[in-house]
Amino acid sequence: MSRIIGITMGDPCGVGPEISVRALTDMSGDDRAATRIYGNLATLNAAREALGLSIDLEPYVVDIEVEGAPLPWGSLSPVAGDAAFRFIEKAVRDAEAGAIGCIVTAPINKEALNLAGHHYDGHTGMLRSLTGSKAAYMLLASERLKVIHVSTHVSLQEAIRRATTERVLATIRAGNDHLNRIGFDRPRIAVAGINPHCGENGLFGTEDDDQIAPAVAAARAEGIDVSGPISADTVFYRAYSGAFDLVVAQYHDQGHIPIKLVAFDTAVNVSVELPIDRTSVDHGTAFDIAGKGIANHGNMNSAIAYARKLVAGKATRG
Template sequence: MKRFGITIGDPCGIGPEITLKALHASSQYQQHALLFGSRSILDHYNKALGYGFAFNAITTIAEWKEGVVNIFDPMPHVKAEDIEIGKVTVLGGELAFQSVVSSIEFALRGEISSVVTAPLNKEALHLAGHKFAGHTEIFGAYTHGPSYAMLLWSEKLKAIHVSTHVSLRQACDACTKERVLTVIRLADETLRKAGYEKPRIAVAGLNPHAGENGLFGTEELEHIIPAVETARAQGLAVDGPIPPDTVFLKAMKGSYDVVVAMYHDQGHIPLKMLAFDSGVNITVGLDVIRTSVDHGTAFDIAGKLIASEKSLLEAISIGMKL
């Protein structure tokens, strides 16, 4: 196993807790993970959970030590008492952002093989002055690649998105032949990396009944069908557009390996219904492998020591596969 990074997310949320719980569940992960985040809040949870981890704070990979949990703290002056657990704060947003950017720098230098992200809070991120819609957009800005997309992964169902954090009105405009074709290719490429010999890809329609041959919208005729036909001509196993009210059921029953969703909620709702605690969020198409939990900061239970690490463990596992 290669070294990999875990960003602990917004320290006011459940990220630090689930990170330590995930490491406690696997001695292998303890040996190979580099944590990015506040050392002081990790000390706090280490004591609260009764784990007794030994930590080693590093500034460069040359300071790595075996037999302990290694940490890169981007803001080492911050004390645990400065962090308001369970609240949206500027400090929480700043720490989360600096942790992510630091992890990307380590990954681009080849010092870690992938990055696994615990949740950050978008409001806190914006309060800190970082106007990104989320992790996907931060990685898109700080890494390299001609195009990228968000893929939600679970054992029961997988969905990759043509658009994500934009308004529904903007999502319709984003549904172009070029973008749909790009996302189909990214779906095929990612699943092949994960071991699928020839991924079976379903493309959802944008409109009810996939447009009903132009009766309920023309995006399918003008953009989605041409993208599917081009992908099929290139040898990809792809069908569509399939009405969005049935395509996910077909995929869940085994007819397809992944669904290309046209917008955020179209893909997120079925995934979270089926696999809220075990789903993984993957940013694909970039030169840094990034996987993440598919849940939020859960400020309402932060500090109560009841958060589940299951999704984070899945994210680490998928990151290793990729």
């Protein structure tokens, strides 16, 4: 089982190259030897120069050609969108072949990706398609708060439609299995309601009673320690205070807002239930500061640390 971490560089015009280079520079010699950056060497060298660093990047880079590289920093480009896709595709194939143990993704730009003809809503959908997976869940992990999402990059109206009993139950199971894997013997899981006050017995909607509560009951019947639905205006505070190990959020902003409030620079995005392991930074391409050498790489360090934990756990199980 490979212990190598494969970092995909992300959009060549964003901060991904800089945070990848800075993270590599910060590593111990042993960790650096177990790391590869899937990206474009010319772009990474330009990022190194912007950062004022002298590290020789070539031994650590899986160099993938990008026409015109390095591209202008901070620009929206279909060339960059296509390159970001190809970095990820190569890393996925290497992970499937066992050449790397986990992928860590730097940020991509969804508009650039779609301009290039790759019509995905983000990393998770792309990885699901590339691996042929039926499902994948977005889990955001920080030290004191972890959240898994029933749906992510869809409209609020569509998110409510997707909050079916079957999908909520599958999300509970996925979160429970992942926490088991990283060392929680019996995770305490809370399921957030979708309506104010969980619908107040039908006064503000019936989805919580009709769709979410049956999923919680079914999960409990399977032996999962799960509670809910619990009003979303209190459940995240209770989890942050130690009452729960994981919250099931019903839609993107319901889960992202509390995580970004308490762990903006350290939260890790984890794809759950893919046949390969993947972690990611939980921020965007930050075109406005790209190439200036000032991007914070703390989030990348956290994503790499989580990836190494997953790889170590996989090796132990093997």
